[in-house]
Amino acid sequence: MSQSALSPDHIHVSKLALQIPVGTSRWLKPSAETSPQPIVVSVSIPVSLRRAGVSDSVGDTLNYGTVCKAITKATKRPGGFSCAEELAECIADASFATFDAVYEMIVRVEKPHGLLHADCAGVEIVRRRGASSGADKLFVENLAVGCIIGIHPWERTNTQIVRLYLEMECAGGVNQWKSAPGSAGFDHHGAASAVYDVRILPLLSLLLF
Structure with a gap:
């Protein structure tokens, strides 16, 4: 997760597991879209911790337990x-509404x-x-792709599995997908399909070697 330059101190909550x-659902079951699914949330909040470091009092800092409760409640x-x-x-808005000390956050x-x-x-x-x-960023972590890659003869005949980390910066912010009527968000499936497209695999071979 990237860091803010506005404060040297941060409160981190990493990998908060929620349901x-x-x-939207690709399944035909009517209840599929309302069924909880595993979601992992991480936040980083720049906030000065100097006062709490001197006083040794939890009242002088942003309690990460309270942050977790606020995130869970918002969801x-x-x-x-x-x-x-x-x-x-929603998580960002709820955090700003709950904590006066929070002026910036990464979600x-x-x-x-x-x-x-x-x-x-x-x-x-x-x-x-x-x-x-x-x-804002969109990402896909460790996408497994089978392709012909390498310079040795045996590498040119056998498909190998490579794992890619895709990170895409959004010039207009992710709101362009959130605000669209009936939007299901950015099409990560489409991004993965573009990588799988056989027409770009030779290009991947050139870029990675």
């Missing part, structure tokens, strides 16, 4: 969320079951109090 209905919305982008925005939402052949897919947003958007 939340997120996104208990009836009907769930249409996409990971909407969930990330990362991972969907471990988002793609069949990847560890996870998701979004990472940076939000500042009173600002409309920040530096």
